Amino acid sequence: MSNPESFIDEVTEEVRRDKLFAMFRKYGWIGVLLVLLIVGGAAWTEWQKARAQSQARAFGDALLGALDADTPEARIAALSAVEAKGDQVALKGLLLSSDPVKDRAGALQALAAVEADATLPPVWRDLAVLRRVILQGAEAPLADRRAALEPLAQPGRPYRTMAAEQLAYLLIEEGRKDEAITALRALTQDQEAPGGLRNRASQMIVALGGDPAQG
Numbered sequence: 001m002s003n004p005e006s007f008i009d010e011v012t013e014e015v016r017r018d019k020l021f022a023m024f025r026k027y028g029w030i031g032v033l034l035v036l037l038i039v040g041g042a043a044w045t046e047w048q049k050a051r052a053q054s055q056a057r058a059f060g061d062a063l064l065g066a067l068d069a070d071t072p073e074a075r076i077a078a079l080s081a082v083e084a085k086g087d088q089v090a091l092k093g094l095l096l097s098s099d100p101v102k103d104r105a106g107a108l109q110a111l112a113a114v115e116a117d118a119t120l121p122p123v124w125r126d127l128a129v130l131r132r133v134i135l136q137g138a139e140a141p142l143a144d145r146r147a148a149l150e151p152l153a154q155p156g157r158p159y160r161t162m163a164a165e166q167l168a169y170l171l172i173e174e175g176r177k178d179e180a181i182t183a184l185r186a187l188t189q190d191q192e193a194p195g196g197l198r199n200r201a202s203q204m205i206v207a208l209g210g211d212p213a214q215g
Contacts, residue, residue: 053123057158059088060127063095064162067131091124108135123158130159133166138173146170161193165201172208181210188212 066078152163
């Protein structure tokens, strides 16, 4: 014989389930929508961050390419052709107004201002440090140049391979040829390094009497 109280409990539980199911059918879409909005919002935020970082890096790469032109006139023309938006306009203007050949001191001062501006994205400040070290050359103490470059050569930094190339040149400057060849050879095999950089590294290895292909 069934227990009346147990039967009532079971009926009550079924009624609760029916009501819950009915409420879910009526209002459950709101919960689903909230979940989709939360997940979608997080994905959108991450995409926006990645897109902004990619655009900043592309802008920095374009500036570096323009600054590598052979003559002041070619540099100015190349810089002028680089597309800039928002805060990028200020950085581009600093570089255009301070040609390294015509006004080297002004260029170094402009780059130092970019380095010190905490409101600018790190990718631009790294670019300014890298360019300043290259412009200073042997006029700056080697230890100071190494101290400026080493943080830029850490994994995840946007100009890691370019900073590593400059660090290899410092080894050459110190007369540490074998270590320089090892560092340059690593760059020739680094898939993140631009093709031009890998070619320069190979040529320098040959100039130092080494073999780029040697393991």
